[in-house]
Amino acid sequence: MRKFHVRKLLLLPGAGFLAAGLWAIPAQAVHYSPDTPAGASTRRATVNGAVTDDxxxxxxxxxxxxxxxAGTAVTDADGNFSLTAAPGETLVFSHPGFRITEATASAGKEMKVQMLPSLQDSDSVYNILYGQQRKATTVQSIAQLGSRELNRTFSTSLHGMMSGRLAGYNVSYTPGxxxxxxxxxxxxxxxxxxxIDGAPARNMTNINPEQIESVTLLKDALATAMYGMRASNGVLLITTRKGDKASGQRISFTAGVGTSQMLKEYKPLSSYDYARLYNEALANDGQPxxxxxxxxxxxxxxxxxYGHPDVDWRKEVLNKNALMQRYDLNISGSRGNARYFVDLNYTNQAGPFKTEGFNKYNTNADMQRYLIRSNVDVQINRSISASLNLAGRIQNNNEPGGFGPSxxxxxxxxxxxxxPVKNPDGSLGGNSSYDTNLYGATVQSGYANLYGRDINAELNIRADLSDITQGLWFRVGGSFYTNFTEYIVRTKQNAVYQLYVDPATGDTxxxxxxxxxxxxxxxxxxxxxxxxxxxxxxxxTRGSGNHHFNAMIGxxxxxxxxxxxxxxxxxxTNARLQYDYAxxxxxxxxxGYNGTxxxxxxxRYGAFPAFGIGWNIAKEDFLNKDWLNMLKLRATYGLTGNAFNATRTSGSGESYFVYNQYYVNGTGYSFGNSHSAVTGVREGTLNNPYVSWEKARKFNVGVDVELLDSKLAFTxxxxxxLYFDLLQLRGTNTSLLGIGYPEENIGKQRRKGMEFSATYRGTAGKLSYYASGNLAVYHGVDEFFDETYRPYPWLYRTGNYTGQSYGYIAEGLFQNEAEIDRSAWIDGYRPKPGDIKYKDLNGDNRINAFDQxxxxxxxxxxxxxxxxxxxxxxxxLAVLIQGVGNRYSTVRMAEFDNNGLGNAWEHHLDRWTPETAASATYPRLTVGTNFNNSRASSYWIRNTSFLRLRNAELGYNLPETFARRFRLASARFFLNGTNLLTWSKFKDTDPENLLGNYPATRVMYAGLTIKL
Structure with a gap:
């Protein structure tokens, strides 16, 4: 930039411009600039300031x-900066972990700028097994997210918070x-x-998200090989937060209150529709x-x-809304050679059941959970440091004496x-067919408590051995975890009463x-x-010029x-070697070399090697483009194992070693006239002395691209x-042996897929934004599944997709007797119009097991x-949309099940009758089990794919000047919603509640976070 020195023009009182003096002024302090914005001072000066977080x-x-x-500066360790700028012009502040911030330059006084955390966590450094690795040099298949994303979805489980956020990771949710x-x-x-923090986790997945620094998915063989025998399924690595050694004490408190509402579920028929359809079903069965x-x-x-009730049991027993609260307090910082992070969390989630004031105890299905974590790191001397991590959980669950799931x-x-719910005299309604009154089971049957306690302690000591050779270090650590659960049941039974009115006298x-x-x-x-x-x-760890080495054994x-x-x-034992050139x-x-x-x-022991290579083409001179930050190709291959299937449990719940032969209690024998039998002993399931761990050969290739100052990233x-040596029972076993066969390492599956993720971060003035998407396509094939001889190729499981359903191919509904007569005969059953018609696959004019x-x-x-x-x-504002495609499920809510005592729902109104034959979507109605229509068939396969607005959060940070009036560093209000909207072709119920049990819930949540 061209600089102009300025002569200072003196104005003397009463004399006009008498003289003009010229002298030089330091160019870096004051000068004219041709690119000074309109409205700003034309003089540039040194602007000093400090930048702080929230x-x-x-x-x-x-x-x-x-x-x-032009002109830039960088803050030092104390957050201070100095920059030459014109007073009144706009300065832009940027940092990977914070939002882009703009402030107006001011001269003569120190600027104070506060930056808020970024909308999305930075993933420039990955947490891996036994260390960290920069994204630029990583060839492993890794995905990672931080606590801010996790905090936006209300769930009592870490898995529920992660749903939809990482490619390749999905969660099946069963409400409860x-x-x-x-x-x-x-x-x-x-x-x-x-x-968690490098140690195998136990029952701590209900960890508080405020305690988490990051969650990392280790997907391929290279990322997990050091855990060899337990690595085939991948690793979910949770890293908890530490104190900040570069700052003093920080205090954060979050309080939130919300409600949950049940989502869509199967709608039962009214008593009138139920009764008339029941009569119709009886008529179809030839019954009066x-x-x-x-x-x-x-x-x-x-x-x-009372005699002909129409009770909405859901309305009588359940509340529309259930209250939930969550409070979190964490303190972090450093003092002297120590840094610390302490977090206390309390969650209170009320159940949906109604309660009554006449009880002296709680009959709702509530959950109260207390979590505590304390992470302390101490630098003992110049070379030795230690960390002590303590975590605990106290969880109390209450439920009605009739038990919530029931x-x-x-x-x-x-x-x-x-x-009826109650009779005219106030007694509980019921009869011999329905001997449990749901209202009584909820509020008049006592209660049950489940108490859970977890304690986890970890101690790690690390020594810097650079005095021996540069970059050498040693670490030793240990952890102890214990939990205790206890189930206390305090319940009682209630009699039910059926009202009878004498038709002659009217007496009851x-x-x-x-x-x-x-x-x-x-x-x-x-x-x-x-x-x-x-x-x-x-x-x-060592670097020499362009050569960088990182090696470890453990x-x-x-x-x-x-x-x-x-x-x-x-x-x-295990070992790892990492090398990169520039x-x-x-x-x-x-x-990894380990055993069990x-x-x-x-x-007992096996070796599990893996390796990977990568090439960052963007670093090559022939592709030196300013806009291209990374173009990395990578590939990995390795062998892993799975020993989690090594334990088998007997009928009494005792674990045993599969390679040993065991004898179990057999038939009792009586001797002489004695009425007491002597317990016999018989041979148990055959042992398999050659049983081994399951194995997998894993191949992974990937490409990572970053463009435009890493604003756009794509992977x-x-x-x-190939998973092989899978434990399976042979399909060719024979019952002539008289005892059970052992599982053997004979199965084989191929699992393959593609994963894509992309993120764009940008700014437009004071607006900062991001969009991040992920897509995973996966399928598994049973390459070998030991099965008995089958006469037709379509009967075999081998070669088909893993986890598929098998049954008959439905060809609609029989419309009349003539169609039945000219169709294939169903073994053991004469169909009627309105029954499901099945395809005769082998053409023998019979429907039987050979047609599945x-x-x-x-x-x-x-x-x-x-x-x-x-x-x-x-x-x-943050929004998460999550979806599942190609999801097909067997859904059959049968009418009048349980020997005719079962319920019926709205979809049964679309049943087949002679009048609705052309439009019916459900077979003719029957009472109890229908031999033909209850078979597994394609008729009951539904597309239950869905797209869900999983989460949305709107927040507002109070202006810094306003927050400081209350002596706060920052204050943020937020509104949060989980499971807000759902789109699905399946309309009968919520797609995550196909069995009609406890429904999924929508959570509306509001809160406040203050930081001191």
């Missing part, structure tokens, strides 16, 4: 630039009462091993009607609520005309079913688990006792994994997610 702590490494011209939800994580078709026209009139008109199942299965009486009992106090079950884990590593021992099972241990050519190799006592001593991966085949479409699984976010001034 805690008011200094931020080092912030880049400050003039928005309208608070604290009893079931999450089935899936990483490339397998359930991953979970580790049980409901008269007078009965139907009473149901339709509601003129006899009540929810009863609501689903009980017809609306079963019985009650028929009693069951008995009222006193409350019992039973310790139903208790379990204790204990885990001890220790490991050690010796590492060496050993670990994991001993676990699960309840009454026999102890199991894993013992092994971050251009990359190489990494890893190996579940296998025969002669065949694509392809994997092809795969009935679900052979399509790969598709999972995807889209994260959108923006920030403007103090506002921020």
């Amino acid at each position: 805690f008011g702590k200094p931020i080092a490494g912030v880049t400050i630039r003039r928005k309208s011209g 009462i608070p604290g009893d939800e079931s999450f089935s994580p899936n990483l490339r078709g397998q359930s991953p091993m979970i580790m 009607a049980i409901y008269s026209q007078q009965d139907l009139d009473h149901y339709r008109n509601g003129t006899d609520p 009540i929810m199942q009863g609501i689903h299965n009980t017809p609306r005309n079963a019985a 009486s009650y028929l009693k079913t069951g008995e009222d009992t006193d409350m019992v106090n039973v310790r139903d079950a208790s379990t204790t688990e204990r885990f001890f884990y220790t490991d050690a590593q010796l590492g060496w 050993a670990n021992y994991d001993n676990r006792i699960l309840g009454s099972q026999l102890p199991q241990f894993f013992l092994g 971050e251009k050519y990359l190489f990494e190799a890893a190996i 006592n579940r296998y025969h001593p002669d065949r 694509a991966e392809y994997y092809n994994d 085949t795969m009935i679900t479409p052979g399509k790969p699984n598709i999972n995807y997610g889209l994260n959108l976010g923006l920030g403007w001034k103090g506002f921020d």
Whole structure:
């Protein structure tokens, strides 16, 4: 930039311009600039200032630039900066972990600029097994996200917070009462091993997201090989937060309150529709009607609520909304040679059941959870440091004496005309067919408590051995975990009464079913688990010019006792070597050698090697483009194992070693006239002395691209994994042996797929935004499945997609007797019009087991997610959309099941009748089980794919000046919603509640975060 020195013009009072003096002024302090913006002073001066975060702590490494011209500066360790700018012009502040911030330059006083955390966590550094690795030099298949993303989805489980956020990872969710939800994580078709801070995790996936620094998915063989025998399923690595050694104390408190509402579920028929359809079903079965026209009139008109009730059991037993609260307090910082992070969390989630004031105890299904974590790091001397991590959980679950899951199942299965809630005299309604009154089971049957306690302690010591040779280090660590659960049941039974009115006299009486009992106090079950884990590593990190080395060797021992099972241990060693040349050519190799006592001593240990290579083409001179930050090609290959299937459990719940032969209790024998039998002994399931771990050969290739100052990032991966030596029972077993056959390492599956993820981060003035999407396409094929001889190729499972359903191919519904007569004969059954018609695959004019085949479409699984976010001034908005494609499920909610006592739902109104034959979507109605229509067939396969607005959060940060009036570093209000909207072709119920049990919920949540 051209600089102009300025002569200072003196103006003397009363004399006009008498003289002009010229002298030089330092160019860096004041000068004219041709690119000074309009409205700003034309004189540039030195602008000094300091940058802090939302805690008011200094931020080092912030880049400050003039928005309208050249000139930059970077903050030092204390957050201070100095820049030449014109007063009044705009300065832009940027840092990878914070939002782009703009401020107006001011001269003469120090600027104070506060930066808010970025909308999305930075992933420039990955947490891996036993260390960290920069994204630029990584060839492993890794995905990672931080605590800010996790915090936006309300869930009591970490798995629920992660859904839709990472490519290759999806979660199957089974709703349940608070604290009893079931999450089935899936990483490339397998359930991953979970580790927290480098130690195998146990029951701590309900960890508070405020305690988490990052969650990392280790997907391929290279990323997990050091855990060899436990690495085939991948690893979910949780890294907890540490204190910040570069700042003083930080305090953060978050309080949130919200409600949950149940999502769509199967809608039961009214009593009138139920009764008339029941009569129709009986007629289809050739049986007389049980409901008269007078009965139907009473149901339709509601003129006899006690004799002909129409009870909405869901409304009578459940509340529309359930309250939930979450409070979190964490303190972090450093003092002297120590840094610390302490977090306290309390979650209170109320259940949906109604309660009554006459009880002196709680009958709702509530969950109260207390979590605590304390991570302390101490620098003992120049070379030795230590860390002590403590974590604990106290969780109390309460539920009604009728037990929450049973009540929810009863609501689903009980017809609306079963019985009134209460009789005119206040007694509980019921009868011999429906002897459980759901209202009584909810509020008059006592309660049950489940108590859970977890304690985890970790101690790690690290020594810097650079005095021996530069870059040498040693680490040793150990952890102990124990949990205790206890189930206390305090329940009682209630009699139910059926009102009877004498038609002649009008007198009333009650028929009693069951008995009222006193409350019992039973310790139903208790379990204790204990885990001890220790490991050690010796590492060496060295760089020389363009050559960079990172090597380590280690050993670990994991001993676990699960309840009454026999102890199991894993013992092994591992090693890793990483090398890169100028971050251009990359190489990494890893190996694990370990074993477990579940296998025969002669065949207990195995080696699991893996390696990977990478090439960052963007570093080449021939492709030196400013706009291209990374173009990295990478590939990995390796062998991993799975020993989690090594433990088998007997009928009494005791674990045993599969390679040993066991004898179990057999038939009792009586001798002489004695009435007491002597217990016999018989041979148990055959042993398999050659049983071994399951194995996988994994191949992964990927490309990572970053453009435009890393604003745009893209990753694509392809994997092809062969799982072999899978434990299976032989299909050719014969029952002539008289005892069970053992599982053998004979199965083989191919699992392969593609994963894509892309992120764009940008700014437009004071608006910052990002869009991040992920897509995973996966399928598995059973390459070998030992099965008995089958005469037709379509009967075989081998060669088909893994996890498919098998049955008959449906060809619609029979419309008349003539069609039945000219169709294939169904073995053992004469169909009627309105029954399902099946395809005769082998052409023998008979429908039997030889006509069964795969009935679900052979399509790969598709999972995807889209994260959108923006920030403007103090506002921020984050949206998560999650979807599942090619999801096909067997859905059959049968009418009048359970020997005619079952419920019926709205979709049964579309049943086949002679009048609705052309438009019917459901077979003719029957009472109880229909031999033909209840068979597994393609008729009941539904496309249950869905797209869900999984989460949305709107936040507002109070202006810094306003927050400081209350002596706060920052304050943020937020509104949050989970499971807000759902789009699906399947309309009968929510696609995550296909069985009609406890429904999925929508959570609306509001809160405040303050930082001191």
